[in-house]
Amino acid sequence: MSGDLAIRLRGVVKRYGPITAVDGLDLDVPEGTCVGLLGPNGAGKSTTMRLLTAQAIADEGELEVLGFRLPEESKAARAQCGVVPQLDNLDTTLTVEQNLLVFTYLYRIGRKERRQAIERALTMANLVDRRKDRADKLSGGMRRRLLIARALVHRPRLVLLDEPTVGLDPQVRQELWALIDALRAEGTTILMSTHYIEEAQRLADTVLIMSHGSAVAAGPPAQLVADHAGREAVEVYGPPPRLAEAEAAARAAGLLTRRTGTSVSVLGIEAADGRAPEGERRPANLEDVFVLLTGEEID
Amino acid sequence: MASLAPERRLGRLERPAMTGVFVRELVNYSAYWRSSAFSSTVEPTIYLLAFGFGFGSLVSRVGGFEYVEFVGTGTVATAVLFSSAFPAMFGTFVKYKFQRTYDAVLAAPVDTEELVTAEALWMAVRAGVYGCVPLLVALVFGLDPSWGMLTVPGIAFVAGFGWACFGISIAGFASSIENFNYVVSAVITPLFLVAGTFFPLSELPRWAQIAGNFNPLHHCVELVRHAAFGFEGVTDLARLGVLVLFGLLMWRIAIFAMTRKLVD
Numbered sequence: 001m002s003g004d005l006a007i008r009l010r011g012v013v014k015r016y017g018p019i020t021a022v023d024g025l026d027l028d029v030p031e032g033t034c035v036g037l038l039g040p041n042g043a044g045k046s047t048t049m050r051l052l053t054a055q056a057i058a059d060e061g062e063l064e065v066l067g068f069r070l071p072e073e074s075k076a077a078r079a080q081c082g083v084v085p086q087l088d089n090l091d092t093t094l095t096v097e098q099n100l101l102v103f104t105y106l107y108r109i110g111r112k113e114r115r116q117a118i119e120r121a122l123t124m125a126n127l128v129d130r131r132k133d134r135a136d137k138l139s140g141g142m143r144r145r146l147l148i149a150r151a152l153v154h155r156p157r158l159v160l161l162d163e164p165t166v167g168l169d170p171q172v173r174q175e176l177w178a179l180i181d182a183l184r185a186e187g188t189t190i191l192m193s194t195h196y197i198e199e200a201q202r203l204a205d206t207v208l209i210m211s212h213g214s215a216v217a218a219g220p221p222a223q224l225v226a227d228h229a230g231r232e233a234v235e236v237y238g239p240p241p242r243l244a245e246a247e248a249a250a251r252a253a254g255l256l257t258r259r260t261g262t263s264v265s266v267l268g269i270e271a272a273d274g275r276a277p278e279g280e281r282r283p284a285n286l287e288d289v290f291v292l293l294t295g296e297e298i299d
Numbered sequence: 300m301a302s303l304a305p306e307r308r309l310g311r312l313e314r315p316a317m318t319g320v321f322v323r324e325l326v327n328y329s330a331y332w333r334s335s336a337f338s339s340t341v342e343p344t345i346y347l348l349a350f351g352f353g354f355g356s357l358v359s360r361v362g363g364f365e366y367v368e369f370v371g372t373g374t375v376a377t378a379v380l381f382s383s384a385f386p387a388m389f390g391t392f393v394k395y396k397f398q399r400t401y402d403a404v405l406a407a408p409v410d411t412e413e414l415v416t417a418e419a420l421w422m423a424v425r426a427g428v429y430g431c432v433p434l435l436v437a438l439v440f441g442l443d444p445s446w447g448m449l450t451v452p453g454i455a456f457v458a459g460f461g462w463a464c465f466g467i468s469i470a471g472f473a474s475s476i477e478n479f480n481y482v483v484s485a486v487i488t489p490l491f492l493v494a495g496t497f498f499p500l501s502e503l504p505r506w507a508q509i510a511g512n513f514n515p516l517h518h519c520v521e522l523v524r525h526a527a528f529g530f531e532g533v534t535d536l537a538r539l540g541v542l543v544l545f546g547l548l549m550w551r552i553a554i555f556a557m558t559r560k561l562v563d
Contacts, residue, residue, distance in 0.1 A: 014563075016563070047563075050563065053405070055402065055405055055406070055561065055562055055563065056562070056563035057562060057563065075316075075408045075409075075410060076408070078406060078407060078408045079408040081406075083403075083406035085399070085402060085403065085406070087399055087402075088399075089398060089399035089402055089403040090403075091323070091326075091327060091398075091400065092398075093327065093330040093331065094326060094327065094330060098326050101322075101326065102319070102322060102323045102326055103407065105315075105318060105319040105322040105323070106316075106319035106320070106322075106323070106404060106407035106409060107319075107407055107408070108315045108319070108408065150403075
């Protein structure tokens with residue numbers, strides 16, 4: 001294996017006809033860390049996840065997962081990985097316990113360890129009391145916890161989480177963050193795709209921002225903010241002409257700006273030397289970096 | 300934290316991978332076995348009763364057999380077709396398109412080849428069991444038991460494997476579930492009717508008799524009939540060979556079709 005990397009991608013390209021979904025992507029995920037793939041819809045995050053399980057085959061580039069070359073040795077890599085998909089694919093007519101039982105077989109857990117593995121996964125996902133319930137009787141949050149439990153049943157070295165909290169209530173999302181954080185604390189390597197900035201900021205040791213299939217920046221969240229958005233920002237509110245005026249003035253002064261919908265954020269004002277406009281001061285954040293690097297317009 | 304999964308490099312068509320898929324089907328079957336067993340056995344039995352006693356009142360003997368015995372042995376193939384090709388077509392399509400079950404399975408250490416093989420074997424086992432039901436009904440209605448009938452589950456299994464792979468292939472090539480209407484009307488219905496189940500092919504025009512020899516269902520019908528009334532040596536070995544070849548050909552086509560569908 002290359003150093004202590006759980007995932008190593010070099011120059012990976014994946015095309016679907018005329019569309020290039022992943023365009024020369026380089027990605028390193030060191031063992032024992034949580035890396036967040038952050039990007040808008042269509043940035044290539046889900047395709048990257050499918051490439052890592054060989055459910056999509058790259059047109060160009062090198063892929064290595066847990067020291068196994070992909071796609072040739074993908075099956076051996078998948079034996080050591082757990083995958084939480086973006087879309088629910090539980091067996092809905094089976095109970096919570098039966099869903100886990102099936103995956104103890106698919107992940108080749110020995111007969112003697114099977115029961116213990118199920119109990120451990122149920123405990124970790126806080127589903128012990130719901131073990132006999134059919135999956136279609138569970139709430140959205142419980143189903144997602146069951147998906148995570150299913151991915152952990154064989155104690156994988158690497159967990160791939162594809163948009164783990166998409167479409168969930170804030171309370172349920174926080175519950176899942178605690179679960180993912182506990183997993184990280186155990187030393188499991190995690191690659192998580194998300195378009196929720198807060199999620200990446202809270203959970204990821206390193207964030208890789210993707211846009212149009214390639215990486216546009218990578219680093220610890222705080223470092224990315226410092227490098228790309230500075231330390232402080234000013235929010236300027238007002239009617240559209242006022243916002244346009246503030247934006248033009250800030251740019252003329254060599255400052256970076258971004259629109260938030262209701263305001264204009266002027267970034268890096270700690271270095272503005274009095275050129276900053278009047279407004280509400282706030283610390284720069286990862287969302288500033290995200291919008292600066294991936295663009296303000298929706299494709 | 301030590302992983303519970305194996306660390307060695309893994310090969311092709313591994314038993315643990317196929318066992319995993321098989322167990323998934325078995326556990327799911329415990330939730331829907333009643334409806335599945337009902338449709339796969341009652342339909343051919345209705346055919347047997349309707350044709351056996353309906354036509355049987357007009358035609359007493361066909362091909363040297365009592366008509367109810369002729370149909371009773373023939374509808375075994377119908378049960379095999381109904382319990383393999385149809386669930387394979389619809390079940391496979393629903394699992395990859397709507398339930399996304401195969402995405403979950405392929406994220407585990409299972410390849411498409413293993414997935415397709417295990418799914419087809421599971422349906423072949425079911426066809427082997429369900430295929431015996433019309434024969435049991437025919438026994439109740441006067442068909443004499445014979446030792447050869449003990450081979451019927453095996454014949455139904457081999458034929459069921461081929462038809463299951465046929466159904467998986469159709470699901471793999473179809474872009475929508477509505478496309479199945481073309482296959483059912485233009486392929487399965489003619490094969491079902493021109494198989495020698497309800498009337499002997501010898502009564503058909505010469506070209507239809509020749510075409511019938513390319514119908515795997517016809518060879519299944521004939522093998523079951525001979526299992527009940529006496530095997531015909533080399534001819535039946537050749538019929539078995541046709542079913543095995545059909546199964547192997549359809550197996551590879553099903554793997555090709557599903558790989559195209561499941562792996563981008």
